[in-house]
Amino acid sequence: MKIGKFCIWAAFIILLSIGCKSKQLVQHLADADVDYIQLDDSQNNNASIEDFIGPYRKQVQEELDGVIGSVSEELRKSKPNSNMGNWFCDLLEDSAKEIFKETGVDFAVQNYGGVRLGSIPAGEITKRKIFELMPFDNTLVNVEMDKETMQKFLDRIADYGGWPISRSLKFSIQDSAAVDIMINNQPLEDKNYYVAMPDYIANGGDDCYFLKDSKKEDSGLYIRSVVIEYLEMLQAKEISAEIDSGERIKMKE
């Protein structure tokens, strides 16, 4: 009995001391230093990483230098209309009609600020040019809007002094509002329209907050990629995208 009790006590104490010993030692975070290492030209390049990147870089350069079409005249960006805006949005309308076949597309709009080149010289167009024209990763979205929303949307464009629009829309700006609206050669009527545009606008950007809750379909495709693919398709068929210098938005006194 006594020995038994002693053994139990001894075992308990041994276990306790082992337990305490292993529990006693802990890691204390004693000090922390933070440093921000700048990746400027004071840093060397790792040679094997450079070797790995090399072939990819070459391929990117070659791809970007690839010709995907041509324009017969210089394209210039301006408000309220421009041949660049017309050219670009016509490409968007045509490709959007393919992408959103089921719902259909009435016209295409691109916000002025999303187009980042002031001019594209006459001649061959490379992929790099389209990347420069559209550096933002905006996707193409088809937005449903009723008559009232359409009026609001076009008023917003009018207030901005005009944005690039495709051939199926025409209107005039009078006192910062949209008047004489013609969509597919029909005056604005009480029905649902479908407008292809960048997700940025469709999600309420550039003060188009009233589009935020609209019914919409996002293609998940970058506008840049859509335009590049459409130009490549035209090139394969040996067709040049038309350039229209016509006035789609008129200024009305």
Place this chain on the structure above:
Amino acid sequence: MNRRSFLKNTTASGIGILSPIPYHMLLDQNITKITILHTNDVHSRVDPFPQDGSRNAGRGGAARRASIIDRVRTAEEHVVLLDSGDIFQGTPYFNFFGGEVEIELMKRMKYDASTIGNHDFDNGLDNLVKLMKTADFPMVNCNYDYDDNPLASVTQEYKIIQKGDVKIGILGVGIELDGLVPKKLSGNTKYNNPIPKAQATANKLKNELGCDLVICLSHLGYKYKDSKVSDVKLALNSENIDIILGGHTHTFMRSPDIHRNMKGEPVIINQVGWAGLMMGRIDLKFEKNKKGKCLSCENLFVS
């Protein structure tokens, strides 16, 4: 380089209990130095920015990053290399090769873990899974649910790394996907409130799995004016997370932000802008000693 030792002198009381034994006299075996290197929002910046006179011209680049990492690994024994998401999207490298260049670079640099940024879904779920299957580091995330979702096979709630005597737990949290990532791309990835999820994971790492340090890789964003969940909110409303390495807001910090968590313990928040323009380096010293007794602690971490 702007090296900052920011934990020292943070409280007067800390200085009052300066160790009587000079730091260098402590036995080496009691001190473990851990060096964390981290990036966020690299956005497919494989090459430095082009020399075109723009603000970042000539800066960044994966080959430079690799050489910095090599140099640190040569000088330090215990290096952990982490990324806080948005590896992809932003240069033609991603458009043309779909992310394989970025992942291969991270493999070659021997990243230990990354988390999932919203742009990491940009080529769709299946592509992300395919890429991450080739990677030898996991994406850690604890607040996305993936029932019947292939992402489950390449993500982990946490990762534990043993460096010397120090056990490091790494968890990850991701941003609300609704309105940010098209459904088509993120599939049935379901977002949960990151604070309770991170808390549960951190508790597990510290209390059950015995981690000495818990790092949260976050793609929530540093802080917001509105009530949106952020790194600062996570720091203030949790415990058992020691360091939050952030992303998403592309915040260039001049020094780390330190907040007290629910237990009053400091949480270090750091973020290094975007595009691989800089790397963060955090050197931590751990002293192995009896609980509550730390000879070289000169700072807030004295318990």
